Amino acid sequence: MKNLYQLTTFVTVIAEGSMTAAADKLYLTQPAVSQQIRNLEEDLGVELLVRGVRQIKATPQGEVLYEYAKKIIHLTQQAEIAIKSIGNQMKGHLRIGTLNSIGLQLMSPIVGRLMRHNPDLMLKVEYDTGEELIKAFKKSAYDIIILPDVKSEFNSELENCEQKFLLKEEMWLVGSSKDEKMPNQIQAKDLGAFPLVNFTEEFPRFNQLLAEKIVGSSAHAIFESSNVGTLKRVIESGLGWGFLPAHSIKKQVRSGRLNRVYVKDLQYELDLMFYYKKNSESKALVEVFFQTLSQQEKA
DSSP, rough: OOOHEEEEEEHHHHHSHHHHHHHHHHHHHHHOOOOOOOHHHHTTOOOOOEEEESSSSEEEHHHHHHHHHHHHHHHHHHHHHHHHHHTTOOEEEEEEEOOOHHIIIIHHHHOOOHHHHHHTEEEEEEEEOOHHHHHHHHTOOSSSEEEHHHHHOOOOOOOOEEEEEEEEEEEEEEEEOOOOOOOSSSSSSGGGOOOOOESSSHHHHHHHHHHHTTSSOOOOOEEOOOOOHHHHHHHHHOBEEEEEEEEHHHHHHHHHEEEEETTOOOOEEEEEEEEEEETTTTHHHHHHHHHHHHHHHOO
């Protein structure tokens, strides 16, 4: 097995479901990703992927490697975070505001690691709607807020602050894997074929677009919540299907607990941004926190 870089590429291909999507995430060309996978297969002497027309899946050998590779990457990442955070002597207080779905996916893993290795670091993480987080940030209630681009998603402006791109997010339509009648692909007008479960409050621009797309259809919501964990359980139980942020459900889709349905005329992508105050007294700490968070996402 040649290097960690190949393992990272392999894990990304499986997680994203295609060479093209993996290339986009890794900022590589598709041929470069394909070559790395071929080199890894030649090194191990086995085929690791079943290359389908629409989606790539792991072979039995690939599934074994995928599980081990995730652990290897995770441990390497933990070591790097621990070393960097200790080296930077993370001390002080950081007040962070974000959405429930972002917090559960991105914040929870990193908070525990940082706190273990930095006993003098105090983190306060709060979840709220985007509108309320923006208001509180303007009143200096937070040092950092992590949100979809506030201008495009919430029609708002943040003055006297810095921003950094964190990652791309998508909204995926998913349903229970137990429902054998679910199609692989539909158009927005066909959303009424199953009861809808609505994810409220967190992404208002997407909800507005969805409402415009289903005008005149028979689509109706049977359940609404702003809690992504609750919605995942409702959808997994087979009560309906719904749109959720891709990062919050990729694990369930990969494991087969949820099925993704491609909506031809409703592809929605947004930028998750890291906002912090200019000339903040905690700027050095904020920078280290961003580096740690972005490094975790790359892994």
